[in-house]
Amino acid sequence: MNDLPARLLAATALTASACAADLQPEAEPDAGPGPGTPAGKVSTVRNPDGTYTTRVDATAMDGWTRVDVETGVEPTDEAAWDFAARRFHIKLNGGASGSGGVEVVPVPGSLADVSAAPAGGWITDAPDGDDADAEPDYAFAQGDGWYAYDPTTHALSPRPLVWVMRTGDQTTIKLVIEDYYDDAGTSGVFTLRWAPL
Amino acid sequence: MRLVRRLRLPSNAMVDTSLVTTHVRAAVKVPRRGAAGPLLTAIVVTAIAPARGAAEEPEEAPEIVEETIVVTGTRLETPLAASPVVTEVIDRARIEEAGAATAADALAMRPGLWLDRTIGGTAISMQGLGPKYVLVLVDGQRQLGRIDGAIDLERFSTGAIEQIEIVRGPGSALYGADALGGVVNIVTRAPGETRGELDLQVDHGGGTDLRAHLAGARGRWSGVTSGTWRRGGAYDRTPAEASTTIAAYDDAHASVQGRYRAGDAWRADVTAGYQRRDLAGVDARVTGAVLDRRNLIEVASAATTFTRNGPRTRGWLRLGGGYYRDQFALDQRGGTSLDQYQDTRERLIESAALVEHRVATRHLLGAGVEALGEALTSARLSADGARRRGAVWLQDEWRPGQRFAWLVVPAARVDADTQFGVHVTPRLAVRWDAREGVVARASAGVGYRAPSFKEQLLRFENPGAGYVVEGNPALRPETSRSLQLGAEWRPRAWAWVATSTFVNDLHQLISTVTLDDGGAGAPIRFGYDNVGRARTAGAELAATIARGRIALDLGYAFTHTRDLDLDRALEGIPAQRGSAAVRWRDHDEALTAVAEVAVTGPRPYHLAGAMVETATRLDLRARVARRFGDILELHVGAENLLDAGDDTFDRIPPRTLYTGATARL
Numbered sequence: 001m002n003d004l005p006a007r008l009l010a011a012t013a014l015t016a017s018a019c020a021a022d023l024q025p026e027a028e029p030d031a032g033p034g035p036g037t038p039a040g041k042v043s044t045v046r047n048p049d050g051t052y053t054t055r056v057d058a059t060a061m062d063g064w065t066r067v068d069v070e071t072g073v074e075p076t077d078e079a080a081w082d083f084a085a086r087r088f089h090i091k092l093n094g095g096a097s098g099s100g101g102v103e104v105v106p107v108p109g110s111l112a113d114v115s116a117a118p119a120g121g122w123i124t125d126a127p128d129g130d131d132a133d134a135e136p137d138y139a140f141a142q143g144d145g146w147y148a149y150d151p152t153t154h155a156l157s158p159r160p161l162v163w164v165m166r167t168g169d170q171t172t173i174k175l176v177i178e179d180y181y182d183d184a185g186t187s188g189v190f191t192l193r194w195a196p197l
Numbered sequence: 198m199r200l201v202r203r204l205r206l207p208s209n210a211m212v213d214t215s216l217v218t219t220h221v222r223a224a225v226k227v228p229r230r231g232a233a234g235p236l237l238t239a240i241v242v243t244a245i246a247p248a249r250g251a252a253e254e255p256e257e258a259p260e261i262v263e264e265t266i267v268v269t270g271t272r273l274e275t276p277l278a279a280s281p282v283v284t285e286v287i288d289r290a291r292i293e294e295a296g297a298a299t300a301a302d303a304l305a306m307r308p309g310l311w312l313d314r315t316i317g318g319t320a321i322s323m324q325g326l327g328p329k330y331v332l333v334l335v336d337g338q339r340q341l342g343r344i345d346g347a348i349d350l351e352r353f354s355t356g357a358i359e360q361i362e363i364v365r366g367p368g369s370a371l372y373g374a375d376a377l378g379g380v381v382n383i384v385t386r387a388p389g390e391t392r393g394e395l396d397l398q399v400d401h402g403g404g405t406d407l408r409a410h411l412a413g414a415r416g417r418w419s420g421v422t423s424g425t426w427r428r429g430g431a432y433d434r435t436p437a438e439a440s441t442t443i444a445a446y447d448d449a450h451a452s453v454q455g456r457y458r459a460g461d462a463w464r465a466d467v468t469a470g471y472q473r474r475d476l477a478g479v480d481a482r483v484t485g486a487v488l489d490r491r492n493l494i495e496v497a498s499a500a501t502t503f504t505r506n507g508p509r510t511r512g513w514l515r516l517g518g519g520y521y522r523d524q525f526a527l528d529q530r531g532g533t534s535l536d537q538y539q540d541t542r543e544r545l546i547e548s549a550a551l552v553e554h555r556v557a558t559r560h561l562l563g564a565g566v567e568a569l570g571e572a573l574t575s576a577r578l579s580a581d582g583a584r585r586r587g588a589v590w591l592q593d594e595w596r597p598g599q600r601f602a603w604l605v606v607p608a609a610r611v612d613a614d615t616q617f618g619v620h621v622t623p624r625l626a627v628r629w630d631a632r633e634g635v636v637a638r639a640s641a642g643v644g645y646r647a648p649s650f651k652e653q654l655l656r657f658e659n660p661g662a663g664y665v666v667e668g669n670p671a672l673r674p675e676t677s678r679s680l681q682l683g684a685e686w687r688p689r690a691w692a693w694v695a696t697s698t699f700v701n702d703l704h705q706l707i708s709t710v711t712l713d714d715g716g717a718g719a720p721i722r723f724g725y726d727n728v729g730r731a732r733t734a735g736a737e738l739a740a741t742i743a744r745g746r747i748a749l750d751l752g753y754a755f756t757h758t759r760d761l762d763l764d765r766a767l768e769g770i771p772a773q774r775g776s777a778a779v780r781w782r783d784h785d786e787a788l789t790a791v792a793e794v795a796v797t798g799p800r801p802y803h804l805a806g807a808m809v810e811t812a813t814r815l816d817l818r819a820r821v822a823r824r825f826g827d828i829l830e831l832h833v834g835a836e837n838l839l840d841a842g843d844d845t846f847d848r849i850p851p852r853t854l855y856t857g858a859t860a861r862l
Contacts, residue, residue, distance in 0.1 A: 020473050020495050023524040024538055059534055061660060088663045147663075149721065152804055153483045154662045184531030185486020187662065 044072025058085035095124035301350035308752030318349020325733030326378030341521035356408035357423035367644030370624035377644035388419035398857030404429035444478030512552035582650030773798035
């Protein structure tokens with residue numbers, strides 16, 4: 001088919017379509033997570049019941065947001081981290097992902113159900129297995145993983161698991177992933193509730 | 198209704214090819230009422246005047262009659278009553294008396310059709326097959342802008358529509374791709390006698406519909422132009438939630454057609470149209486996100502058609518094309534990470550020619566060629582989509598037997614596509630005019646649907662949810678085999694009954710498949726493959742009784758669908774649907790009143806592995822119009838009188854009261 005008619009038609013149509021506004025938004029800086037998310041990629045507050053709530057902004061498509069359990073913020077020393085998040089991925093500073101020796105045990109239940117670290121079942125990030133990607137098999141994704149995916153709404157919801165985490169210096173905490181979305185519904189913003197064991 | 202006045206001669210006088218083809222002698226005799234039309238609906242007209250043989254006694258004298266002309270079943274203008282293919286017509290009179298603002302409104306109450314509001318707009322399903330299996334045409338031209346497989350029938354304002362023709366069952370032998378469930382052809386108002394119309398309607402929800410239509414002729418030249426502007430606010434059935442049930446709309450449409458006649462046999466038509474459709478709504482997600490959604494859709498089309506209507510040979514040549522642009526924007530409230538902007542552009546160039554020639558008395562040969570090029574640009578595709586297709590088709594209308602009571606129509610079309618190669622779609626149709634008032638039809642055919650660019654080239658990643666959807670360039674067309682049987686009976690001049698059954702077997706259906714279930718740290722990968730099989734079967738019954746000022750239409754459709762791989766019903770198709778319409782018209786047609794009801798049985802949906810069924814839905818609408826003199830007509834009406842609908846499966850407008858005025862010159 002001759003391309004000339006197509007070009008003429010396209011030109012005519014483009015002329016006609018000039019009648020309509022262009023919805024292309026103006027470029028604006030990414031405002032990051034919405035209301036309810038404090039400034040900084042990692043922030044921690046102490047709750048009245050003695051537990052802590054940590055918000056982790058892992059919205060960046062590339063680059064990990066690291067978390068130091070002891071300080072509850074993003075460490076300035078890149079080596080001093082315990083776990084990190086990027087979108088829905090969570091990796092440990094241990095196994096295939098780091099040299100910190102961090103391990104976890106997923107325990108079904110709520111935060112109040114766990115009062116001591118389990119004797120066994122510790123796992124950490126493993127080298128990439130036989131799957132589609134080239135990333136390590138993260139501990140938080142092993143088994144059923146930390147989230148359930150709803151194919152109807154395309155939403156992720158945390159499974160009812162308590163992640164008992166043991167850092168390299170033998171600090172042990174129990175941690176629950178409460179939410180993966182901020183108040184504006186932006187994904188990649190973790191709300192973690194945790195307490196020392 | 199497209200009516201033509203013809204000097205009717207004895208049926209064996211070969212004056213007009215369409216008459217010769219069908220030997221129609223008893224045609225529709227209806228009073229004309231300006232631009233309105235007959236009291237009898239087209240479905241009644243369908244039953245009138247079976248073809249009779251050329252061997253009948255010649256008439257005493259020529260008679261001037263009016264005939265309903267359809268084009269969809271043969272791609273040539275053909276008297277409805279003589280069409281070898283069952284063609285259902287919703288004419289202008291029916292559209293006006295029902296108060297239908299769009300093609301979707303005009304089709305909504307028909308049994309056997311199912312119109313559903315989907316993400317792609319108001320989409321039509323036919324014979325248990327979803328919107329992507331229904332070919333939607335405007336004046337025989339393919340329409341661009343399938344969203345999730347569906348053409349939004351609300352795009353088409355009735356202001357410029359003369360009639361809507363529906364041919365059920367596979368039409369690929371004539372139209373090629375996508376005509377598995379059937380064909381809907383929107384026929385626009387053609388140039389003709391000088392007339393003008395201005396119509397204004399408002400509803401209690403603030404909606405406004407303004408239309409203008411002007412036609413005129415001078416010598417060999419004639420032309421027609423139409424314009425429509427419609428707007429309406431968003432509707433929220435559950436105000437406690439942030440999301441809207443129905444988006445606000447602001448539509449503008451303009452079209453123009455010019456015609457030049459060169460003698461009695463030749464004519465040339467040039468058409469052009471432009472539409473702008475602005476939709477604005479609010480989405481609320483389970484994650485808490487609230488997003489302002491906007492679609493700005495523009496459609497432009499143009500075509501030039503040369504037509505010849507000779508005594509033994511007729512045909513046409515058309516060059517046309519279309520352009521479609523959909524700007525889709527999402528604006529997240531309180532954030533920007535979910536903001537989206539997608540600019541989708543489609544282009545279509547289509548050229549086709551058809552020739553029909555009578556060979557001896559019993560054969561009418563038709564042949565056509567078609568060339569098509571289409572392209573799609575979208576940020577969601579891994580590459581721009583482009584393909585070209587060429588096709589040839591042949592058809593013979595053969596009338597064996599002494600009484601010309603049988604009509605056998607073998608047809609076949611061969612498509613050669615740059616993507617999926619050669620595809621052949623044959624069909625055999627038989628019509629038997631058993632006796633006066635009784636017609637039986639049967640057809641067996643093959644249909645196919647070409648893979649969409651989205652299915653071939655999609656590359657969509659949702660990093661927040663951890664999944665990827667990938668297109669499959671190696672997809673083959675979906676195919677169907679179909680058997681259709683039907684009969685209609687007109688026992689009295691005022692009564693008509695028709696029944697039909699169908700079976701469609703579908704193969705190589707394109708389904709979403711899981712390519713990789715993710716595993717540790719990996720996104721779930723979805724893709725497409727030709728793995729599905731399905732079957733739809735059903736029966737339809739329609740009846741019309743028209744006595745004096747009142748007419749009653751009844752319809753019922755039963756549809757059985759099965760996904761043969763998953764062993765479950767196809768989603769969203771009602772197993773049962775019934776409808777009734779009562780129409781009243783004064784002798785002088787000054788007062789018309791219509792009440793229509795449709796009962797739609799439960800529809801199955803499969804959510805998270807479990808089947809849920811919608812509630813039975815009852816749609817009721819009514820309209821009364823009163824004409825004052827020759828110019829002014831006032832009307833009042835109500836849509837969805839029972840306020841059916843919900844916020845999940847039946848996202849339809851609420852009860853709406855409207856009033857308006859029409860001025861005709």
